[in-house]
Amino acid sequence: MDINMTLIGQTIAMIVFVWFCMKFIWPPILNALEERQQQIEEGLAAADKSQEKLVEAQAQADEIVNEARQQATGILDQAHARANEIVADGKDAGVKERERQLSAAKAEIEQEANKAREELRGQVSAIAIASAEKILKREIDGKAHDDILGKLAQEL
Amino acid sequence: MAAEGGHGELTSSSYIQHHLQNLQVCRDETGEWVWNTCAGNPIAINVDSMFWSVFLGLVFCTLFWRVAKKSSTGKPTKFQAFVEIIVEFVDSSVKDTFHGKSRLIAPLGLTIFVWVFLMNLMDLIPVDWIPMAAGAAGIPYMKVVPSTDVNITFGMSIAVFFLIIFYTIKNKGITGFIGELTLHPIAPSFKGPAVIAAPLIIAFNFILESVALLAKPVSLSLRLFGNMFAGELIFILIALLGIWQLPLHFGWAVFHVLIVTLQAFIFMMLTIVYLSLASESH
Numbered sequence: 214m215d216i217n218m219t220l221i222g223q224t225i226a227m228i229v230f231v232w233f234c235m236k237f238i239w240p241p242i243l244n245a246l247e248e249r250q251q252q253i254e255e256g257l258a259a260a261d262k263s264q265e266k267l268v269e270a271q272a273q274a275d276e277i278v279n280e281a282r283q284q285a286t287g288i289l290d291q292a293h294a295r296a297n298e299i300v301a302d303g304k305d306a307g308v309k310e311r312e313r314q315l316s317a318a319k320a321e322i323e324q325e326a327n328k329a330r331e332e333l334r335g336q337v338s339a340i341a342i343a344s345a346e347k348i349l350k351r352e353i354d355g356k357a358h359d360d361i362l363g364k365l366a367q368e369l
Numbered sequence: 370m371a372a373e374g375g376h377g378e379l380t381s382s383s384y385i386q387h388h389l390q391n392l393q394v395c396r397d398e399t400g401e402w403v404w405n406t407c408a409g410n411p412i413a414i415n416v417d418s419m420f421w422s423v424f425l426g427l428v429f430c431t432l433f434w435r436v437a438k439k440s441s442t443g444k445p446t447k448f449q450a451f452v453e454i455i456v457e458f459v460d461s462s463v464k465d466t467f468h469g470k471s472r473l474i475a476p477l478g479l480t481i482f483v484w485v486f487l488m489n490l491m492d493l494i495p496v497d498w499i500p501m502a503a504g505a506a507g508i509p510y511m512k513v514v515p516s517t518d519v520n521i522t523f524g525m526s527i528a529v530f531f532l533i534i535f536y537t538i539k540n541k542g543i544t545g546f547i548g549e550l551t552l553h554p555i556a557p558s559f560k561g562p563a564v565i566a567a568p569l570i571i572a573f574n575f576i577l578e579s580v581a582l583l584a585k586p587v588s589l590s591l592r593l594f595g596n597m598f599a600g601e602l603i604f605i606l607i608a609l610l611g612i613w614q615l616p617l618h619f620g621w622a623v624f625h626v627l628i629v630t631l632q633a634f635i636f637m638m639l640t641i642v643y644l645s646l647a648s649e650s651h
Contacts (some may be wrong), residue, residue: 216520217413223422223524230484231528235476238433239491242456245440252442265538283384296491 338366381453381609388496390640391518392510405509411525422515423489435475442546455483457476463640467645469540473643477532478637486633488516489597493622493629495605500580516597516632519590529548529640533585536647550578585643596632 342362390405395413397403407413436452445453459479465473491514503511537546556579557563557570570636600621607617 215407215409215413216523217393217407217409217411217415217519219413219518220413220524220527222414222419223521224528226419226423226426227480227525227528228431231473231477231480234433234480235473238430238437239456239476239479241437241440242433242453242462245442246453246457246460248442249445277610300494336444 333369335366338369342366342369376445384609385602385605388500388508389512389602390510391512392417393509393523415512417510417512418515418518420523420647421491421513423486425491425515426484427648429483429487433483440555454611458561461638466638467648468640469645469647469648470569471644473532476642477644478641481640482637485516485525485636487631488514488521489629489632491515492517492600492604492625495527496601514597515534516593517601519594519598522594523586525636526586529589529643530586533582533643533647536644540648550582551575553578569622589639589643593632593636596628600628627647 345362392405392415393407393413394402394404394416395407395410397406397410399426433452436449437499440449440453456479459482460475463475494513499513500511512518537549543547551557551571553574555570555574557567558576559567563607603621604618606627607614607621612616
């Protein structure tokens with residue numbers, strides 16, 4: 214257990230190792246540690262932020278979807294109303310058209326009937342004149358009684 | 370449990386003595402360098418202690434340097450993570466105790482902690498393995514645990530001692546250092562008739578404070594040396610027990626793991642405490 218030169222040797226060795234550690238070991242390791250700490254901190258903050266943003270975006274998306282749904286419902290309602298309107302319009306138009314055609318047909322029929330009646334009247338008067346002629350030919354001159362016959366034909 | 374290279378027949382005491390003998394080289398009276406006849410010679414070097422101490426220091430430097438070179442802020446490798454755990458442990462210990470700013474204290478603590486730990490760890494290698502291998506290679510003595518050599522522990526604590534003085538003078542000035550040695554614990558009075566007592570008080574203070582100052586490195590080194598030497602001695606005694614040494618050796622080794630770590634930690638912690646005391650005024 215003698216004290217000898219080993220003591221000085223160990224002191225020198227220690228100075229060298231501590232110097233080496235101070236110069237080449239401690240700073241890079243500690244720098245890396247601190248930088249990583251900072252990175253992790255930033256990463257966590259970023260994660261929190263993006264989480265918040267995600268929630269926000271989700272809410273926004275929900276809102277948009279809701280709005281769209283409401284719009285869709287509105288459009289559907291409008292379309293229904295429009296369809297009903299169109300159908301009603303169509304019905305009205307149909308009724309009017311029918312009435313129009315009906316009245317047109319009635320008018321035509323009446324016209325035809327009038328025409329036929331006129332014609333008939335002419336023919337009846339012609340027949341009447343002819344028959345009267347035949348009768349009168351025997352008794353009177355047709356020319357003398359023409360005006361009477363014409364009046365008669367008009368009255369028919 | 371045979372001891373190679375011993376002289377004479379093998380007895381328990383010669384076995385123990387052989388295990389406690391350093392491999393020494395020294396300069397004798399004629400100026401010749403001689404091996405192993407150095408008892409009482411101050412110009413001697415314990416080659417085995419020195420070798421293992423420097424070897425383990427190099428192991429520490431190499432391992433940590435490789436990590437330091439490649440250390441990145443990204444995902445660390447497993448070994449890098451392990452090294453970082455130790456570095457962070459030392460760093461937090463230093464930050465808890467030492468409040469000043471110093472580029473030296475933390476690396477000093479790390480070096481002391483890992484180096485002393487590795488030196489102590491050599492104690493867990495079965496006591497005969499390396500000495501027997503060395504004996505087979507023709508080396509008569511081989512003490513493999515540097516921290517069981519009082520020269521090694523004193524060598525480190527003296528470095529710490531000089532650092533204590535350096536930090537005291539650096540932070541408090543040379544007058545502060547002298548004042549710390551002479552004006553505590555009893556403050557001398559320089560006014561009135563009490564001035565006559567001042568030199569006495571100063572002398573008294575100086576004796577007390579220099580003992581306190583010198584006790585720091587002495588206790589630091591003797592604590593480590595005593596623990597490791599006792600542990601080593603018990604390992605050697607256990608090795609004498611024949612087959613019963615196996616369970617006993619295991620039990621003591623398990624217990625010794627605690628001592629190994631604890632003593633390394635205490636050496637580091639006390640160094641930090643002493644240096645923080647040196648740089649803070651109270």
